[in-house]
Amino acid sequence: MNNLLEIQGLSKTYGSVAALNDVSLSIEPGHIIGLLGPNGSGKTTLIKIICGLLQANSGTVLVDGNPAGTADSRAAISYLPDQTYLDGDMTIEAIVDMFKYFYEDFDENRAMEMISSLNLNPKAKLKTLSKGNQEKVQLMLVMSRRAKLYILDEPIAGVDPAARDYILRTIISNYEPTASMIIATHLISEVEPVLDEAIFLQNGSIKLFKPIDDIRAEEGMSVDELFREVYRC
Amino acid sequence: MLGKFIKYDLKKTAPVMALLCGITILLGIVCSILQHWSQDTEYALIELLGLMVLCVIAPLHMISKYYCKSLYTNEAYLTYTFPASNKVIVSSKIIVTLIWATIFCASAFISLVAFTPESIMHVINERTDPKVVLKIIYLLFVMFLMGIAGVMALIFSICIGNLWRNHSTIGTILCFTVLGFTLMFIYMKNLGMSVAHRGDHFWGYEDLFWNFVCSIVLIVVFFVATVNITSKKLNLD
Numbered sequence: 001m002n003n004l005l006e007i008q009g010l011s012k013t014y015g016s017v018a019a020l021n022d023v024s025l026s027i028e029p030g031h032i033i034g035l036l037g038p039n040g041s042g043k044t045t046l047i048k049i050i051c052g053l054l055q056a057n058s059g060t061v062l063v064d065g066n067p068a069g070t071a072d073s074r075a076a077i078s079y080l081p082d083q084t085y086l087d088g089d090m091t092i093e094a095i096v097d098m099f100k101y102f103y104e105d106f107d108e109n110r111a112m113e114m115i116s117s118l119n120l121n122p123k124a125k126l127k128t129l130s131k132g133n134q135e136k137v138q139l140m141l142v143m144s145r146r147a148k149l150y151i152l153d154e155p156i157a158g159v160d161p162a163a164r165d166y167i168l169r170t171i172i173s174n175y176e177p178t179a180s181m182i183i184a185t186h187l188i189s190e191v192e193p194v195l196d197e198a199i200f201l202q203n204g205s206i207k208l209f210k211p212i213d214d215i216r217a218e219e220g221m222s223v224d225e226l227f228r229e230v231y232r233c
Numbered sequence: 234m235l236g237k238f239i240k241y242d243l244k245k246t247a248p249v250m251a252l253l254c255g256i257t258i259l260l261g262i263v264c265s266i267l268q269h270w271s272q273d274t275e276y277a278l279i280e281l282l283g284l285m286v287l288c289v290i291a292p293l294h295m296i297s298k299y300y301c302k303s304l305y306t307n308e309a310y311l312t313y314t315f316p317a318s319n320k321v322i323v324s325s326k327i328i329v330t331l332i333w334a335t336i337f338c339a340s341a342f343i344s345l346v347a348f349t350p351e352s353i354m355h356v357i358n359e360r361t362d363p364k365v366v367l368k369i370i371y372l373l374f375v376m377f378l379m380g381i382a383g384v385m386a387l388i389f390s391i392c393i394g395n396l397w398r399n400h401s402t403i404g405t406i407l408c409f410t411v412l413g414f415t416l417m418f419i420y421m422k423n424l425g426m427s428v429a430h431r432g433d434h435f436w437g438y439e440d441l442f443w444n445f446v447c448s449i450v451l452i453v454v455f456f457v458a459t460v461n462i463t464s465k466k467l468n469l470d
Binding site: 048051052053054055069070071072074075077079081083084085086087098101102103 | 234237241302307308309310311313314315316317318319321465466467468469
């Protein structure tokens with residue numbers, strides 16, 4: 001089986017600070033991977049390079065066999081950034097139409113079902129919604145695509161526990177089984193139940209990349225407990 | 234995909250830009266009617282000042298609310314994740330900006346013509362030499378190209394300014410100031426050289442030729458440079 005994501009020798013520096021240091025990893029289709037690490041460990045930098053939003057200093061990134069940042073690699077990725085990135089002056093309906101216009105794999109019916117499940121008015125402007133609802137709308141749009149690689153950067157940070165449960169249920173129920181998903185977060189205990197594998201990132205390097213079951217069996221503790229031990233201040 | 238981007242962005246920017254163009258044309262018509270009734274010359278000043286204000290508002294809106302917002306703010310996370318290469322994305326934004334710049338220039342011209350319809354009637358009634366009409370069109374076209382080169386210089390300056398993450402605004406202003414003075418120098422030098430070459434002190438339409446050429450070259454150079462630099466140096470923090 002060809003790897004969906006292939007990263008070799010990836011490095012990125014900001015001045016004298018190494019955000020990523022010789023990172024290499026491969027991800028096959030059909031896996032949900034937690035990209036875990038404390039603030040400043042390089043999670044968002046790695047994600048942005050995969051999505052073609054940042055230029056690496058060295059190394060290669062192939063998404064479904066295509067170099068990162070090309071049209072084909074972007075078509076394969078459905079990305080949720082860690083901030084609001086949609087035009088607040090647009091209505092939900094207009095944003096759905098925009099996704100439908102640009103993405104061939106966008107499922108409009110799925111998107112509208114999820115939006116109506118939240119009792120949101122499709123004609124409401126995005127900026128009139130609460131922060132939590134804005135993030136849910138963004139998540140729904142991302143999960144309504146039948147992409148090959150879903151990348152969610154801190155999807156549950158900054159929302160209340162009930163909203164976190166909703167977001168995680170939405171992720172699991174709308175995820176394409178043949179696709180892979182990378183969830184970057186530092187809220188390990190919340191996402192651990194949905195993960196197949198975990199990547200621990202520290203100071204721009206991969207410290208661990210193992211299946212969740214192997215971590216529990218070998219370490220005798222949950223991923224959350226292991227994370228607290230590894231990253232203890 | 235380029236056509237798709239252009240079509241979508243033209244539709245999205247149409248409400249505000251069509252309104253601005255409409256106001257521009259309406260300004261000329263209203264001032265013309267009021268001047269005809271009142272015979273006051275102050276409406277010429279209102280028309281001129283109104284056009285000057287609109288000539289600032291229209292490009293400011295396109296550059297800040299459309300071009301910069303979609304490429305250099307949080308919305309860039311959406312723009313640059315659409316299934317297209319960076320070159321296609323940046324090219325589409327520049328092309329849409331230039332299309333609206335062209336439509337706005339046409340609106341401003343229509344506004345001026347609407348304000349002074351008697352000048353057009355004079356040309357038609359007196360059966361002015363077609364060569365003179367062609368020369369006037371040539372002059373207007375060269376001035377239009379020089380304006381577009383100025384818009385491209387601003388877009389290029391924004392691209393250069395954003396290479397310095399923490400000082401993008403200052404970088405843009407500095408770059409545009411230098412380019413602005415350089416463009417003015419080039420245009421005036423071209424005019425002066427052409428007049429000097431002819432040996433008299435009169436100004437003719439043939440003196441615009443090198444400004445015509447320079448404008449086209451500058452537009453192409455700024456376009457290619459902006460697309461390539463923005464594409465290769467994309468770093469969204």
